[in-house]
Amino acid sequence: MKPQHWFRWLVVQGTPRLVLKTYARRGDPVAQLMSSPEAVHDPIPLLESLRASGRLVLSPVGWASADHEIVRTILRDTSFGVAAAEGFVPTPLRPMLDRLELPPNPVQPPSMLVIDPPDHTRMRKPVASAFTPRAIRRLRDRVESVTSELLDALPPRGAADLVSDFAAQVPIAIISEMLGFPDSDRKHFLAWGDAVSPMLDIGISWPTTRAASKAIVEMDRYLDAHIARLRREPGEDILSGLVASGDLDDRELKASATLLMGAGFETTVNLISNGVVQLVNHREQLHRLRDDPELWPNAIEEVLRFDSPVQNTGRIAGHDTELAGVRIRKGNTVVLSLAGANRDPDVFTDPHRFDVTRANAKEHLTFSSGIHVCLGASLARMEGTHALRALFERFPDLVLAGIPRRRPLFTLHGYSRLPVLLGQRAAQTSAV
Ligand code: HEM
Incomplete structure (x- = not known):
């Protein structure tokens, strides 16, 4: 790594890190939510402290909200733009930082996650056509057989780590196939995903930034070769379709491929492992599911609400605006707590109760909202x-x-290790 990269880290991550840590030590709940160990282990007391401070709170690190209506309104208001870590860098320094750009990756432009219309619309459209609910229904058989094979391989009555042996394997197998990556390369993606995920947070350390940058450079080389191969021998996968369409240039193609790969498994692994922990800790809810398996889809919504695999996102005001009686100035950032919105008592009765029969569980904002x-x-x-x-x-x-x-991690919320004893294997698994 060149000294300029350290300088880039200092501006983009190091300075916000110092600010966050300082205010977290002084007890600011927003800074704590973005940087303290409590936020990793049990963010709920901090979310409640944020809620108790108001619906839209001005903290030393910007505006923040854990209010369902406000979070949803801002997510749906296109006058608010997306906020990448670079959004926090003073404008005069940005051209210099642009010269030190990393190869395409999920968390920097041109990744659709961090760009605004019209580019966002152009980048999202060709990918969205491959992700229709109908297209996903067609993948069901494949999800079923991958799951079944993984469960067959677990030792009956034995011990397992459900993250590495199961929760991470289901989504990576599916998204790898969707993107045309060979099975043998999954181990690289797991390692790259692990290294790059912290980049969704603000104020990450220099060693973490260095490891993420190294992974991004390796991923870029891999994708150059993979895309060249798909040009010669296109398959039936999404990436072959995107390459053949010519809708995106090479940088955009690689940004979309890395985003789909990362988003495809780094979040769903958390949904599955958070779900295991909540269901084991609320055994009576498991009994309800056993008695009425039709409840499973709603149970998933409740896991998504109660233990959100993605905790927060951010937006920047595109012009001066007023919300909940407060004035937000153009350029102000707003931290939107998806997990906080999911525990809003004005929307969810008794929000801290885990209930697989909750009628409006699906109103959670874990998948965000708006464009x-x-x-x-x-x-x-x-x-x-x-x-x-x-x-x-x-x-x-x-x-x-x-x-x-x-x-x-602060934005993504899941487990790195989930040791279980499996117990006796039941004879048969019915189809979902
Ligand atoms: C439980 C699993 C998942 C959760 C909780 C989740 C959550 C989210 C959230 C919160 C956003 C928007 C962030 C924002 O508004 O700033 C997002 C965007 C996105 N997700 Fe997911 N995600 C999950 C699974 C997936 C999967 C399986 C894929 C793809 C295979 C995927 C692909 C994407 C893409 C491409 C975007 C960018 C959309 C855009 O910016 O227009 N996600 N996801």
């Missing part, structure tokens, strides 16, 4: 429903065999 609403929501729901139902039908007596370990 950036998650493209993979149908796929994630289908994978989550099938994986969790098949797991508990196959191993009904599954119990935790130690304290699950959270990943030290």
Whole structure:
């Protein structure tokens, strides 16, 4: 890494890191939510402290909200633009930083996640056509057979780490196939995903930034070769379709491929592992699901609401505006707590109760809302429903065999280790 990269880190991550840590130490709930170990292990007390401070709160690190109506309104208001880490950099420094850009990746432009219309519309359209609910329904059989093979491979009565042995494997197998990557390369994607995920947070450390940058450079070389191969020998996968359409240039293609790959498994792994922990900790809810399996899709919505795999996002005001009686100036950033909105008592009765029969669980904002609403929501729901139902039908007596370990991340929320004892294997798993 060149010294300029350290300078880039200092401006984009190092300075916000110092600011966040300083205010977190002084007890500011927004800074704590973005940087303190409590936010990783149990963000709820901090979210409630933010809620108690007001619907839209001005903290030393910007505006923030855990209010369902405000979060949803801002997400749907196109006068608010998306906020990447670079959005926090003072304008005069930006051209210099642009010269030190990394290769295309999920968290920097031209990734659709961090660009505004009209480019966002152009980037999203060709990808969206491959993610229709109908297209996802066609993948169901494949999800079913991948899940079944993984469950067959688990040791009956034995111990397993459900993150590495199951929760991470289901989504990576599916998204790899959707993008035409060979099975043998999944291990590289798991390692790259691990290294790049912290880049969704603000104020990450220099060693973490260095590891992420190295992974991005490796991924870029891999994608150059993969895209060249798809040009010569196109397959039936989404990426072959995007390459052949000519809708996106090479940088845009690679940004979309890395985003789909990362978003495709780094979030769903958390849905599955958070779901395991919540269901094991609320055994009576598992019994309800056993008695009435039709409840499974709603149980997935409740997991998404109660233990959100993505905790927050951010937006920047495009012009001066007024919301909930406060004035937000053009250029101000707003931290939107999706997890906080999901516990808003004005929308969810008794919000801290985990209830798989909750009638309006689906009103959660875990998949965001508005023009950036998650493209993979149908796929994630289908994978989550099938994986969790098949797991508990196959191993009904599954119990935790130690304290699950959270990943030290603030935007993504899941486990790095989930030790379980599987218990006796049930004879058959019914189709979902
Ligand atoms: C439980 C699983 C998932 C969760 C919680 C989740 C959550 C989200 C959220 C919150 C956003 C929008 C962020 C914002 O508004 O700033 C988003 C965007 C996105 N997600 Fe997901 N996601 C999940 C699974 C997936 C899967 C499986 C895929 C694809 C295979 C995917 C692809 C995308 C893409 C491409 C975007 C960018 C959309 C845009 O910016 O227009 N996601 N996701």
